[in-house]
Amino acid sequence: MILSRRSFVAAATTLRTLSASARNVAAPQPYGPLPSAPQLHWSEMEIYNFLHFTINTFTDKEWGYGDESPALFKPTAFDADAIVSTLKESGSKGVILTCKHHDGFCLWPTKTTERSVKNSPFRNGRGDVVKEVSEAAQRQGLKFGVYVSPWDRSQASYGHPEYIQIYRQQIRELLTGYGPVFEIWHDGANGGDGFYGGARERRIIDKLHYYDWDNTWKMERDLQPGAVRFSDVGPDIRWVGNEKGIAGDPCWATYTPVGADGGPASPGNVKESEATSGTRNGKFWMPAECDVSIRPGWFWHEAENARVKTSRELLTLFYDSTGRGASFLLNVPPDRRGLIDEPDSESLRGFGKLVREIFSRNLAKQAGSIVASNIRGNDMAYGPHMLLDDSLDTYWSTDDRVTTAVIVFDFPSSVTFNLVRMRENIRLGQRIGGFAVDTWIDSAWRQVAVGTSVGSCRIVRLSNTVRTARVRLRITECPVCPAVSEFGLFLES
């Protein structure tokens, strides 16, 4: 099926407004596990931040023991709006706050413990960091999420059934008092040494049964139906298996978690190496989230001020996470003022600028003609121009029996690029298992990119910048007909 430049432009204009109901041919059958509505919204976020901020910021520690006095929490110039606006400039779509880290100090005036902001000098004991951050996020159009450590080194009852009620009560307070929450983060670091109300001992819990996770997750779903629940084993979003911000290649959105010993899995008890790539045709739709800190540690330490990742390093992490179908959860720890430190702000701003500059111009849109080897039922609502309309709802697809296909983009004059981006229509599942991109150089096709998983977003960085007037996309492996929403060519200079 060939579209000339003129008919392509006309088709793109009229078809942009087409809804699914305007398709004359039935849509492809979905393949495998499918994303839920909260998972779909989450996968469009791509970049968001962690704020690790608590008493550790003032004690220069990464893990507080649980006996620190609330009096230590005294940021001198805490400004949630300033923090959120810096994050926003970096392209962030959301912010997850460490409402309670392992030391048990709560950043909101909880009813469950005296170890909270209400007994700190912050705003004379009348402050609520969770409120200020969630409201600043809402004001500036970022989503808000909560980290509430399951491990609590301060609680006397940690390791006993009573603690589970306290933990759930804390989650309940956070999910009912602060507006919509997009993500609830359950850490896999669970159990060990701690203060435990003065016992000062080591407590090891049964990771599989102690927390009764199913009931906690059910409560969370009831209280915040739009939120995704994160842990080593989901149930909505999985840990990528490392804290470097790097997803596997491939990285499948589907996953069947397996415990460290090969048995059932739970938070803190999972075969980490398998989480990095997920499971092709896995049991659950459970895409990966890549968490990493802009500094060596998760909390702010003055000694690390010279070791803040540069904008270009963040860009590489973006390619290695979002660009592999996962998400980029970048931690930016506020300092003792309660602000994002200057080196971090500078790097974030530079990163945001790079992403905006690179991805604002899809060079594939300059194609004069686009030729697909097959279009589903010859219905133009599934035509290849749907790859360029900036809509995730529309897509190019083929007849059911056609599982490999080719699209050739011809350009009126050469384009120069070094990045290829593709997006599958994940509403129909993760379908593609192999693709390649070729360019026409010196009268022959030359392969410049190759990959396996695509999913919600796949960015391939070419080893060299190429200049060409013809580009060919090949779908080389797909168990069913492909359904692709976007194809893009970009230049990182």
Ligand code: FUL
């Ligand atoms: C880990 C924690 O132990 C770190 O302190 C940090 O919160 C990181 C995001 O998760 O498991």
